[in-house]
Amino acid sequence: MRGLPQLLSRAKRVRVGFSASEPVLAIQAGILQPDKFTQTFVQLRGLQSSNVISQAPLAAVADTDSGKQLRQELEAIVGPGNVSSGESVVLQHGQDEGPHQGKSPDIVVFPSSTEEVSEICKICTKHNIPIIPYGTGTGLEGGISAVDGGVCVNVSKNMNKILQIHQEDFSAVVQPGISREMLNQEVRADGLWFPVDPGADASVCGMCATGASGTNAVRYGTMKENCLNLEVVLADGRIIHTAGIGSRPKKSSAGYNLTSLFLGSEGTLGIITSATVCLHAIPESVAAAVVGFPTVQNAVDTVVMTLQCSVPMARMELLDEVQMKACNEYSGLSYPETPHLFLEFHGSESEVESQTETVRDIAADNDGGEFQWAVQQEDRTKLWTARHRAYYADIALRPGCRSLTTDVCVPVSALPDLVTATKADIAEHGLIGPMVGHVGDGNFHTMLLFDPADPEEFRKCKEVANKMARSAIALGGTCTGEHGVGQGKMVLLEEQFGKDGIDVMRQIKGALDPQQLMNPGKVFSRN
Amino acid sequence: MALKVLVGCKRVIDYAVKIRIKPDKLGVVTEGVKHSMNPFDEIAVEEAIRIKERKLANEIIVVTCGPTQATETIRTALAMGADRGIHVEIPLDQMDTFQPIHVSKVLAKLAEQEKVDIVMLGKLAIDDDSNQTAQMTASLLNWPQGVFASKIDKTDAGLEIIREVDGGLETIRTTLPAVLSADLRLNEPRYATLPNIMKAKKKKVVKMTPADLGVDMAPRIQIVSVEDPPVREAGQTVADVDDLVAKL
Numbered sequence: 001m002r003g004l005p006q007l008l009s010r011a012k013r014v015r016v017g018f019s020a021s022e023p024v025l026a027i028q029a030g031i032l033q034p035d036k037f038t039q040t041f042v043q044l045r046g047l048q049s050s051n052v053i054s055q056a057p058l059a060a061v062a063d064t065d066s067g068k069q070l071r072q073e074l075e076a077i078v079g080p081g082n083v084s085s086g087e088s089v090v091l092q093h094g095q096d097e098g099p100h101q102g103k104s105p106d107i108v109v110f111p112s113s114t115e116e117v118s119e120i121c122k123i124c125t126k127h128n129i130p131i132i133p134y135g136t137g138t139g140l141e142g143g144i145s146a147v148d149g150g151v152c153v154n155v156s157k158n159m160n161k162i163l164q165i166h167q168e169d170f171s172a173v174v175q176p177g178i179s180r181e182m183l184n185q186e187v188r189a190d191g192l193w194f195p196v197d198p199g200a201d202a203s204v205c206g207m208c209a210t211g212a213s214g215t216n217a218v219r220y221g222t223m224k225e226n227c228l229n230l231e232v233v234l235a236d237g238r239i240i241h242t243a244g245i246g247s248r249p250k251k252s253s254a255g256y257n258l259t260s261l262f263l264g265s266e267g268t269l270g271i272i273t274s275a276t277v278c279l280h281a282i283p284e285s286v287a288a289a290v291v292g293f294p295t296v297q298n299a300v301d302t303v304v305m306t307l308q309c310s311v312p313m314a315r316m317e318l319l320d321e322v323q324m325k326a327c328n329e330y331s332g333l334s335y336p337e338t339p340h341l342f343l344e345f346h347g348s349e350s351e352v353e354s355q356t357e358t359v360r361d362i363a364a365d366n367d368g369g370e371f372q373w374a375v376q377q378e379d380r381t382k383l384w385t386a387r388h389r390a391y392y393a394d395i396a397l398r399p400g401c402r403s404l405t406t407d408v409c410v411p412v413s414a415l416p417d418l419v420t421a422t423k424a425d426i427a428e429h430g431l432i433g434p435m436v437g438h439v440g441d442g443n444f445h446t447m448l449l450f451d452p453a454d455p456e457e458f459r460k461c462k463e464v465a466n467k468m469a470r471s472a473i474a475l476g477g478t479c480t481g482e483h484g485v486g487q488g489k490m491v492l493l494e495e496q497f498g499k500d501g502i503d504v505m506r507q508i509k510g511a512l513d514p515q516q517l518m519n520p521g522k523v524f525s526r527n
Numbered sequence: 528m529a530l531k532v533l534v535g536c537k538r539v540i541d542y543a544v545k546i547r548i549k550p551d552k553l554g555v556v557t558e559g560v561k562h563s564m565n566p567f568d569e570i571a572v573e574e575a576i577r578i579k580e581r582k583l584a585n586e587i588i589v590v591t592c593g594p595t596q597a598t599e600t601i602r603t604a605l606a607m608g609a610d611r612g613i614h615v616e617i618p619l620d621q622m623d624t625f626q627p628i629h630v631s632k633v634l635a636k637l638a639e640q641e642k643v644d645i646v647m648l649g650k651l652a653i654d655d656d657s658n659q660t661a662q663m664t665a666s667l668l669n670w671p672q673g674v675f676a677s678k679i680d681k682t683d684a685g686l687e688i689i690r691e692v693d694g695g696l697e698t699i700r701t702t703l704p705a706v707l708s709a710d711l712r713l714n715e716p717r718y719a720t721l722p723n724i725m726k727a728k729k730k731k732v733v734k735m736t737p738a739d740l741g742v743d744m745a746p747r748i749q750i751v752s753v754e755d756p757p758v759r760e761a762g763q764t765v766a767d768v769d770d771l772v773a774k775l
Contacts, residue, residue, distance in 0.1 A: 185543065188718050189603060191718070191723070193718075283720065
């Protein structure tokens, strides 16, 4: 089994971070039953050490037998057909859709229930083996890369039911195998929709894990505003409900906000096995509009004024001139190569009409060009073609290249400066970097193109990306608006939060995952 | 001058569902399985509504032939904007032998009774893939047909229809009344919104049986067997060309 020696040597390695370790070892070898004091002792100790280990169970056995034992134990939980260490399977489960080379896990399991996930975690905790949760593998920051090998827990393949839909309460409870498009397909007959749209057809639970957002966030919010409750399996196998068992009220003051804690934790605190999410009413009328501007400043001014007029915009997307050029070439369009705003209005027919009028006037006041708009479904789709196909248009600019997609978010007023500075940087490094921004939130992405065979070019892209993130932090923003930290932004996270901030995160991690098994090597580095 | 449109829609197993064959191999499992409106019928309903929005038609009647649950399909069409519904009830155990020929006879009868100008259908249903109903209905009524329509326009003399055919696009002109069937690219159907779903509850739906329309239900086609496609065999990797030749 590939990677097995690495897996076993980790389990055999004795890394003791503190003295008086006997109670810890004994407890984890299942020899000593912990009393209340010792339990607290272990947990407190866990806070200070990031390398609590277990040793006795595997140390006595030979290498290959251990691997077989692990496989047998996993097969006993999920069934032999749901455990795989096949090369293509592990390869697929270590690589997401980002530019970073992912590392494959040693073994992939496909549980069919929360209880099975819990048993899997208990086994991995017993043998001190890393656990990597896997949804749809559509992330961009290497969140599923098994940096230390381990067991990849694919919770989407067999756990794929919509557990409940509450039409009148506007909420649904879904398992990890339900993607956002599947959920939408199911609820649209009731006149409802799930508005968080990150582009990819991601698992809804996975979107909770990364705190996903998308083009509709300006009106409907991100995943954080649309999640009511999570069922989470912790590293030690405990199953908790972050807002209460079966709870789905719109608001609550009960206890610590665990939902917020696990939302965006990128699999480092537990595995999400079900999510209760908010649904919204499908708008009665939808209109789309596209308008060009001479400069990014004009476009952003339009956005700020629109928001100040309290126009409830559903989508506000900024495409810069490089992106417009790419879209023209790829989709055979003929937009002027200047920054453009792509807009969408939701509401009743009269509301949409008046909103469109208001924004048309504001755009004109800011030197906006021709204001094209459409109401019919196909016409709207056509109008937004440029935005929908943006990513592919970028890749087509340099066939064979890949893209390092950056993701920063700043207060809207800081956007023009950051965009200008970034463009200058991109030009200085001799790169191609079209830009697409969720301008209503101050969040924008640059697709920095690089030749996968040219590490120097990739390094330059990373340099530009890091500089952009640092500028964003300096301007009062964040190093990642939607994609998460994963592996690539750990250093930036420390810069954004400072030592004490990160230490608090480490303490929480240590309390919930003392053995550091949950998705190691992500969000922040180990001590 | 305002036209009256009769739209046919069918309740079928949802396109995303994994189909399972019944043990008796004479059909597929439908119990407890998610059903929805045939996607081509959604396009047909959408087109009828757009014709009304263009002020060319003033009434859209939606009709479905099916078991009790088929009422949901009518409600969806009403929520999209149809005016009233007709539910021709077929008992669940007779659904297996209820075939396009029967549907055509029902539609032809209703078209005459309601004095409609256009009968609008989906080009085929995704469960039986027959692509027969529109053509047979036209034949029974002796009306012109514009099937696989990807664009429909009103002219002074009747309709101008662009059809999707194997070689490309064909433009035909017909008089009215006519039977049309919707192809995929005719339009993108709207979603039913909550206010419209609420309004739809108040719209009239009339129930009747095929016998009320003088249609006999005797099957003309007998299904002999339904089988899964053959299971794909595992692939084999070969070391080199010689190995491949030997295996072949």
